[in-house]
Amino acid sequence: MREVQPTDGQRPLLLVVATGMRTYREYLLRSIGSEFAIHLFHVDEPTWEKEYISGWTVLPSTLDGAAMADAARALHAATPVSGVLCWDEGRIHATSYVAQALGLRNGEPDVIWRLRDKGQTREALDAAGVAQPRSVPVSTLDEALAAAERIGYPVILKPRGLGASLGVVRVEDAARLAENFAFTAGAQGPDPDPLPFSTEHPVLVEELVTGDEISVDAVVQDGKATPLFIGRKVVGYEPYAEEIGHYVDGDDPLLTDPRLLDALQETHTALGVRDAWTHSEFMLTADGPRLIEVNGRLGGDMIPYLGLLATGTDPGLAAARVACGLTPDTAPAHRRVTGIRFFYVDRDDTKIASVAFREEGLPAAVDRLVAVAPPGAVVSPPPKGTVWGRIAFAIASGSSVEECGAALDAAEVALDVRSEEGSTRAREGLSVHGG
Incomplete structure (x- = not known):
């Protein structure tokens, strides 16, 4: 089914594929819609997106690139897509x-697959x-044990094709590796991929590099x-x-750090990325930045929203402009500090009755309080729950990390979680595991 509304002819037409959860992505669509006409490819008729x-256009799948390309050609013939x-x-x-079929920016499937496949x-x-950690692709436990011996413990086990730190675990020795190999090898994302990652070597055994871990959202x-924000x-x-929170400082000195800027550029050049918004992750080691991974998309976990609050730079509009070959506005309008914290239950297989925040008396730095888990949901903390175990999150904006942290602490105290077995306390990762 296709529904096309008349546009004013003045705004570029942007084709958006899927939207994700309204909770996490509506702010992007709202911003883009202020400057672009948007046509959505989805598997269901839109609801809140309208x-x-x-x-x-409603399609049987948004994972089938060839079929989407055919639908895009038909759309483009009627109304040119920018x-x-x-x-x-x-x-x-x-x-x-789809972009390749229309001759548009970011239409390089080989490059995108190089980003999605961490082995490549x-x-x-x-x-x-x-500069990056040493990494060995493996397919069996014996191969993993041999690779870890060559690299030296502790090591990281990582699936080669998943995001959001799914299946990632640190192992200290051979016994721990043996215990956790199946966890990593069996990790799955929310959707099957139509082009499977290497079944010959589905797991990466990587050198553990230590330091502060950061993400860089860049155009x-x-x-x-x-880079736009860190x-x-x-x-x-x-x-x-498990990523249980993030802080974004609009005046982060890393935004002008020569070593990080060089590492960011060298990474994108090596991977052949020409036009995109990317979300890269680095470990800041004593010897300099070490690339952990690059994702060919806007960051998750509400990080782009944190960047918007911290700098005034609109990530939705910037990404849309890059996709259309237009110059994005990257100059910060202001510089603030923002933070997000995710909350989890403390017991596996908890059936949720309600999740709510008591908002009275909370600090002014609290920007947003969001309950994620609906009544009846069965959730678990990591490792069983991982990202999908999150029941709520809070966002704060202030003049310092300390102010944001205090506001998030207050939000945590104000979170009321009730299970069908009775009242329970939601916990975030540091308080559960003592830091």
Whole structure:
């Protein structure tokens, strides 16, 4: 089914593939709709999205790049499309076939697959001499044990094709590796990928590099990478790498740090990224930045929203402009500090009765309080729950990390979670595991 509404003819038409959860992505669609006419490819008739879009096409799948390309050609023949955008990790590769079919920016499936397949990412960066952890692709426990012996414990086990730190675990020795290998090898994302990652070597055994872990959201135009904001990760539930929060400082000194800027550019050049919004993750080691991974999309976990609050730079509009070959506005309008914290239950298989925040008396720095888990949901903390175990989150904006942290602490105290077994306390990763 296709529904096309007339546009004013003045705004570029942007084709958006899927939207994701309204809770996490509506702000992007709202911003883009202020400057672009939006046509949505989706698997269901849009609901909340209709407020921001000019038309839509319902498809059997948004994971089938070839079929979406055919639908895009038909749309383009009727109304010329200026750009194609997707921020869903599982669909960015299929979307690149759409851009390629229309001769638009980011239409390079091989490049996007190089980003999605972390094994290929490592190979390309090794060939270019970009600093990164040593990494060995393996398929069996015996191969993993042998690779870990060569690299030296502790090591990281990582699936080669998933995001959001799914399946990632630190192991201290051979016994721990043996205990956790099946956890990593069996990790799955929310959607099956139409082009499977290497079944011969589905797991990466990687050198553990230590330091502060950051993310860099950047725009890339004609091969030049420009960072817009830096996310400082808060990780919990050791030895698993669950991302339980982030802080973004609009005046972060890393935005002008020569070593990080060089590493960012060298990484994108080595991977062949020409035009895109990317979300890269680095470990700031004593020897300099070490690339952990690159994602060919806007960051998740509400990080782009934190960047918007911290700098005034609109990530939705910037990504849309890059997709259409237009110059984005990257100059910050202000500089603030923002933060997000995710909350979890403390017991596996908790059936939720209600999740709510008591908002009276909370600090002014609290920007947003969001309950994620609906009544009746069965959730678990990591490692069983991982990202899908989150029941709520809070966002704060202030003049310092300390102010944001205090506001998030107050939000945590104000969170009331009730299970069908009775009242329970929601916990976030640091308090559960003592830091």
